[in-house]
Amino acid sequence: MCRASETPFERIESAIRDLRGWLAEQPGSQLGAAIIRGRQVIDRIEAVNGEATRRFEKAGGYRADGSLGMVPWLRTHGKLSAGAAAEHLETARQLEQLPRTEEALARGEIGYQHAVAMARTAEHVGAAQVRKAESKLLKAAESMDPGQFVGVAKDFEHQVDAESALTEANRAHQRRYLQIGEAMSGLVRIEGQVTPDAGAIIRTAIEPYAKPSKGDERTTGQRMADALLEVCRRGGTGLVSGNGGGPRPQLIITAAVDTLAGIDGAPAGQLEWGGTVSAETVRRLACDSAITRITGLGELEWEITHASRTIPPSTRRALVARDHHCVFPGCDRPAPWCDGHHLIFWADGGPTKLENLGLVCGPHHRKVHEEGWTLKREDDRWVATPPPLRVAARARSA
Secondary structure, eight states: OOOTTOOHHHHHHHHHHHHHHHHHHSOGGGOHHHHHHHHHHHHHHHHHHHHHHHHHHHTTGGGGGTOSSHHHHHHHHSOOOHHHHHHHHHHHHHHTTOHHHHHHHHTTSSOHHHHHHHHHHHHHHOHHHHHHTHHHHHHHHHTSOHHHHHHHHHHHHHHHOHHHHHHHHHHHHHTOEEEEEEEETTEEEEEEEOOHHHHHHHHHHHHHHHOOOTTOOOOHHHHHHHHHHHHHHHTTSOOOSSSOOSOOOOOOEEOOHHHHHTOTTOOOEEETTSOEEOHHHHHHHHTTSEEEOOOOOSOGGGOOOOEEESSOHHHHHHHHHHHOBOOSTTOOOBGGGEEEEESSOGGGTOOOSGGGEEEEEHHHHHHHHTTOOEEEEETTEEEEEOOOOOOOOOOOOO
16 A cells, blocks of 8 residues: 555555565566566666756756766766766757657657667767657667667668768777786686677677587687687688698797696796696697797707697698597587597607597587596597596585
8 A cells, every 4th residue: 555655766666575576476487578577667767767867967966965967976876887877867868859769768668778879879960860760760669679779770870971970980990999918817808899890700700610519518608709719729820621730820838848747736837928827728739739849948059949740731631531520429510620639648648640639629628638538539439538526525624
């Protein structure tokens, strides 16, 4: 029962408590409609909140809290990041000039991200131009997800003012960047942003390597990361025959002999660009790579070096002709995705001969080395054995 003295927000908060209890009683498989209704309610609240934001800004209400503007006020009191605060404020401002869009949002006919796209278009080409096509744009928004609708909005911007659209694209191009961080906690963070055409080129290049195979347990993000690595490994090799026998991109790792031998207490491998890799990673990479051995630390004339392709191109071609794809049971990743794996590890003295080799894709090669699986060939049949189950030691009581 609602009391007359209750504010709308108190009634909303009470309804949320009731909703949470009601949702807990519903079967999980039947919550789809509830989730959709919930999103519609959130979007409708955004429309109401946008109008309140405009009025609050015009009245200068943020000054009472000592803020210098609405963005810092929203960051502090609205618990938004600077980017999200700026987006909410600019959307609220533009929607004042796009009443049909604001009404459609308030009725739940479009989502908040659709409204953001409309607001950005108005910012780029002017609200007057958007109002002329507002009905047509809203009809498109009702039948598309926000990502698809952004394409429609960008196309409209180009139709209205191609020069302005180009200027905006050039400004966006200037914001492109890629950052590769330092190795921390066993990982290197990569982040950045590129223009849409560059994004399409990158995605086109990595998608063939990112497709899940039978029984693939990797997440989408893990598959994309592995695919990017695979493209970089093959960059500039000109491999069109599919046998992978050409030259590989160079990755320089400095490692001690003890590391290659897998001796306990051996140091980690040192990457040329900084950071370290485990001994097993060094051993995996040594399976199918060129090796340079330096036995002295003096001047160059005192160094004895030896460099050779661990798996020569002719042996690689014979390996591909025999195995065709990754030999790990159940895997069908093609030969270009695979390394030549030494059944008796190269670092353990295993010979680089066809009978001691097998094609193994990157993820499965890692399983054999870093994850402790065993791969053997028995009577022309490949057998993979998982590592022994490790039982964690119980913590001792104090």
